[in-house]
Amino acid sequence: MELTQRPxxxxxxxxxxxxxxxxxxxxxxxxxxxxxxxxxTNPVSIKAMPGVVQHSSESLKHEIDRALALGIGGVMVFxxxxxxxxxxxQALNPDGILNKAxxxxxxxxxxxxxxxxxxxxxxxxxxxxCGVLDQFGRVDNDRTLEIYGEMAVLLxxxxxxxxxxxxxxxxxxxxxxxxxxxxxxxxxxxxxxxxKYASAFYGPFRDAVESQLQGDRKSYQxxxxxxxxxxxxxxxxxxxxxxxxxxxxxxxYLDVLHAASQVVNLPLASYIxxxxxxxxxxxxxxGLVDRERAILEIxxxxxxxxxxxxxxxxxxxVAQLLDRK
Ligand code: PBG
Numbered sequence: 001m002e003l004t005q006r007p008x009x010x011x012x013x014x015x016x017x018x019x020x021x022x023x024x025x026x027x028x029x030x031x032x033x034x035x036x037x038x039x040x041t042n043p044v045s046i047k048a049m050p051g052v053v054q055h056s057s058e059s060l061k062h063e064i065d066r067a068l069a070l071g072i073g074g075v076m077v078f079x080x081x082x083x084x085x086x087x088x089x090q091a092l093n094p095d096g097i098l099n100k101a102x103x104x105x106x107x108x109x110x111x112x113x114x115x116x117x118x119x120x121x122x123x124x125x126x127x128x129x130c131g132v133l134d135q136f137g138r139v140d141n142d143r144t145l146e147i148y149g150e151m152a153v154l155l156x157x158x159x160x161x162x163x164x165x166x167x168x169x170x171x172x173x174x175x176x177x178x179x180x181x182x183x184x185x186x187x188x189x190x191x192x193x194x195x196k197y198a199s200a201f202y203g204p205f206r207d208a209v210e211s212q213l214q215g216d217r218k219s220y221q222x223x224x225x226x227x228x229x230x231x232x233x234x235x236x237x238x239x240x241x242x243x244x245x246x247x248x249x250x251x252x253y254l255d256v257l258h259a260a261s262q263v264v265n266l267p268l269a270s271y272i273x274x275x276x277x278x279x280x281x282x283x284x285x286x287g288l289v290d291r292e293r294a295i296l297e298i299x300x301x302x303x304x305x306x307x308x309x310x311x312x313x314x315x316x317x318v319a320q321l322l323d324r325k
Contacts, residue, residue: 023303025296025310027322030072031116031269032315035208036060037080038097048204048278050285052313054080057104063316064108070319074114076164076311077101080123080209087132088124091151098123099158106159116191117160119151119176120167128213130167130220139220141169148172149179156185162243166193168220174240191269191309192242195230195256197222201249201275208274230256234264242266244309249273251298254305261306269309270302277313292321 010020037044040056055063067075079098081090090096102117109115121144122130131144144167152163163180165172173192180188198221206213222229234245246269247257253270260268280298284291295314302310312318 023300025299025303025318025322027071027315027319028073029309030315030318031074031076031114031309031311032063032067032072033076033078033271033311033313034060034063035078035080036097036101038082046204046208048281049208049274049313050281051317052208052277054208057101060101060104061108064105066316068109068112070316070323072113072315072319073309074116074162075105076116076118077105077160078118078123078209084124084126084212086126088121088147091121091124092147092154094154094158099154102155102160103158106161114161115159116162116164117155117158119148119155119163119165121147121151122167122211122213123209126212128211130217131169139169141171144169145171145175149175152176152179152188153183153185156180156183156188160188162189162191164191164193164246166196168193168196168217168222170236171240173237173242177241189243190241191244191246192237192240193248193271194234194237194242194245195222195247195253195260197224197249197253199224199249199273199275201252201273204274204278224252227256227259231259231263234260238264238266244269246271246309246311247307249276250302250307250310251276254301257302257305257307267308268306269311270305270307271311272298272302272313274313296321 011017035054037054043053043055043059046052079101081097083090106115120130122128129139131139134140165176173190198218244267245264247253248271250270250272257270280294283289
């Protein structure tokens with residue numbers, strides 16, 4: 001054979017493959033989502049998410065110590081209150097579980113990792129929707145924005161570096177940016193869940209936060225069939241002042257991430273959601289895939305598709321794996 005072009009020459013050994021590798025995962029780019037539940041004395045494990053727990057304040061502290069020691073990029077805080085009501089009013093309680101957890105974490109970490117607070121009402125409402133309802137039971141966009149604005153200022157005052165706007169209300173990034181700026185929190189950044197789809201893959205998360213949701217979120221989260229709509233949502237969030245743009249879920253949405261990377265001059269984030277994690281864990285538990293390889297492959301492919309930041313429940317474990325390599 002007279003082959004001039006032999007791509008295999010660049011794959012002869014690991015050193016060669018490393019030399020020409022186009023995308024690497026770094027632990028500094030990983031964000032670990034954390035759940036903290038009000039009133040717990042011991043952590044409670046979550047169905048379908050091996051290794052993930054609802055934290056007590058005590059176990060949360062240990063987990064943050066591990067995150068600091070391993071050197072990941074940040075943590076993202078979700079809180080489960082004892083009391084839920086129509087308005088999600090515990091979200092605006094300065095001593096409510098979310099504000100308290102954010103305050104404690106920030107005191108513990110200082111500037112050594114980024115504290116992202118989830119900014120949404122679904123954990124706090126008795127109906128489980130991401131906003132408050134109007135008299136017809138529909139999610140009231142603009143009243144919800146007012147609450148998001150107040151929530152943003154409180155979370156910033158309690159030490160969040162960054163707010164994750166995950167509610168998919170129209171204008172949420174602009175409303176949050178305006179409220180923050182008005183309260184002199186110009187340096188608090190916004191991680192915009194710009195393209196967030198109404199996905200079946202959020203199932204285990206809803207167990208994790210004991211979601212009260214009946215029905216679905218299809219009147220605010222996006223239809224999985226659409227991508228132009230994502231580009232529009234992303235464009236709006238950029239115009240409204242987002243600092244990082246997120247596409248969610250991850251694995252079935254790589255085309256959206258890639259399309260975003262072609263048009264957006266902001267860092268992009270991807271979130272490997274609970275159901276995606278559960279699929280890998282279930283397959284690995286049955287011996288169907290090599291768990292560690294599968295995890296690293298998924299993260300590498302997210303990088304390749306355009307993500308700088310990756311939110312993953314595997315963040316601490318991946319940091320350990322990368323240290324070992
Ligand atoms: C809602 C929120 C959800 C997730 C993150 N934020 C659930 C939803 O939209 O129903 C899902 C994350 C996951 O599945 O890991 N604030």
